[in-house]
Amino acid sequence: MADSKATNYSLADFHFNDSKDVLAAPADFEAWMAHPDVKQAFAFFFQQFLAAPKANTEILSGVDGKRRRIVNLTSYNYLGLATHPEVLQAVKDAVDQYGLSASGAPLVSGTTDLHVKFARMLAEFKQKEDCLLFSSGYGGNVGAIQGIMRKGDVVIMDEKGHKSLVDGVTLSGARLVTFAHNDMNDLEAKLEAHKGKRRLIVVEGVYSMDGDLVKLPEVAALSEKHGAPIFLDEAHSSLMFGAGGRGVGEHFGIEHKVGISYGTLSKSFGGVGGFICGNAGLLRYMRGYASAWNFSCAPSPAVVGGLIKALEIATRDSSLRDKLWANTKYFKDRLTTMGLNIGHSESQVIPIIVGNSGELLFKMAGEMQLAGLFLQPVDYPAVPAHARRYRISMSSQLTKEDLDMALNIIEDVVAKGLKKSGIDYMSIKP
């Protein structure tokens, strides 16, 4: 490990494996994982939930190995639909009628009338002609990009795009060109530089580690000017943004300018899977070429049954998202008053930026958890090394008492800890 501390290394450093035995992990990776400081950091991963991912739940703590009641600010259960009683009843009904598994790929035998119904509902919801359902959110992006783009094509993606989007480009054989985050001058420069090629602009509605929004009107203007369509990943915005909950496209009033709209089914929807909505001709073609769709078992009909109900609940009125935004505003106002750096969050994803010290990040995360708050640390390489952070996933399920308890713990541990550390954390850019 030369002169560097073990905690300066990360999973980004062990990609190449020089072991002669291809079935062995790299020798220095094993040594790194066995280091006490690294073990302490990894204790935060794979912690077991002993009950549903509600706002109040119980975990088996990785910090001290004990069962603990916690207020949960980490799960993606933004609207509480993963645990909504009507959704759970719909899952039970679907299990009784269809069983657990689709038991086949969609083309062959995995398509039920529930899958067809839900895909139609999503296409109508997103105001597109057709929809493809994927068994995983990751697979949805990989399959979509791989299904659309080819060698010789160019994907021009915001540098903060999700790993699933990047992997989709790699698999497609297209060239990946990134532009500086939300920088429209750089996007235009990259569009110009690859003029004459088939180009796709890939952006996210809400960026998952920062909580800021895509500058969609500006992206749409450049899309039109340069003839490069938009692929919009609404993983963290569907069911939450826009008057009808249709996402950031609706929020900006230009969803018709989005070529492909992608969403996950594991976040606000409360299930698991992914989907894309777009024009019928392209999706008909992609059914033959999007391998993550074509070569995966179709989503579990039990999950799809629950998701149909989740979509009905989230669109019959705005009560869940109204509560989410009220909670988000209350929480952000208090964090700002505490003098914490929450970056440029414009959504229910709220970072608390700590800085470059991994030790401090994990130390304070442990203290928060022992006090009853489950707020997971986000370390490099998931975020830049200079801007390690906690990432709050706000939920409509959180009561005022939950929020106040969480805020008190954050104030005691993080606000005071950071002030004591002497770090100039307010000047750190996300």
Next chain:
Amino acid sequence: MTKQEIVDVIKKNIADNLDDIDVKDIDPTKSMKDYGANSLDIIEVVSCSMRDLDIRIPRSELADIGNIDQLADKFLENIGKK
């Protein structure tokens, strides 16, 4: 190992990993981004170069490096320390 030898290793890996770039056209005072490298390309070039030089430097310590020459300096500091 000399710094020039390290620069040559980095240049070779840039040429291997990026389209339409010849080793002789690479100026070490420039960033890999100037040659059209995206973040994945940069990771690949840095990883391949460290592998060739038998060094390992945490990625988190390379974040502030601005050009190929500075990367070579950092590599030079770490030669023989793995």
